[in-house]
Amino acid sequence: MAYAYDPQNVFAKILRGEIPNRTVLETAHSLAFHDIAPKAPVHVLVIPRGPYVCWDHFAAAADDAEIADFTRAVAEVARIAEVAPGAGGAGYRLISNAGANGVQEVPHLHVHVMGGHPMGPMVLLR
Numbered sequence: 704m705a706y707a708y709d710p711q712n713v714f715a716k717i718l719r720g721e722i723p724n725r726t727v728l729e730t731a732h733s734l735a736f737h738d739i740a741p742k743a744p745v746h747v748l749v750i751p752r753g754p755y756v757c758w759d760h761f762a763a764a765a766d767d768a769e770i771a772d773f774t775r776a777v778a779e780v781a782r783i784a785e786v787a788p789g790a791g792g793a794g795y796r797l798i799s800n801a802g803a804n805g806v807q808e809v810p811h812l813h814v815h816v817m818g819g820h821p822m823g824p825m826v827l828l829r
């Protein structure tokens with residue numbers, strides 16, 4: 704199984720501090736920041752700090768501490784954004800696009816945390 708990580712991708716540049724971001728949460732192994740082109744009132748991206756291309760790469764190569772940190776960071780972002788049902792929020796949707804058919808634009812694993820209004824049908828097929 705081969706994953707070619709491109710260290711020049713935009714999220715790698717954010718992690719190195721080469722381009723700015725609007726940070727929502729920083730943890731030992733994860734970073735969350737507002738999407739630059741939000742598609743919902745709440746649209747936050749959560750990324751691992753490690754060089755992982757997509758979800759299956761992360762699951763195969765990350766250690767348990769990274770995976771636990773990332774999983775909890777996503778939930779913490781939902782709580783911070785006041786969309787977590789367990790904390791009285793109205794709910795959210797998680798999206799993680801992978802590869803060509805997933806229409807992944809940035810080749811560094813990220814989870815979109817989206818909410819703030821009803822998210823509509825799960826997908827629109829063309």
Ligand code: AMP
Binds near residue numbers: 724739748
């Ligand atoms: P995806 O299609 O799942 O790879 O999503 C990539 C997301 O990254 C899109 O929603 C973009 O709006 C977002 N994005 C691209 N560049 C930046 C940036 N510099 N800061 C924040 N979000 C970005």
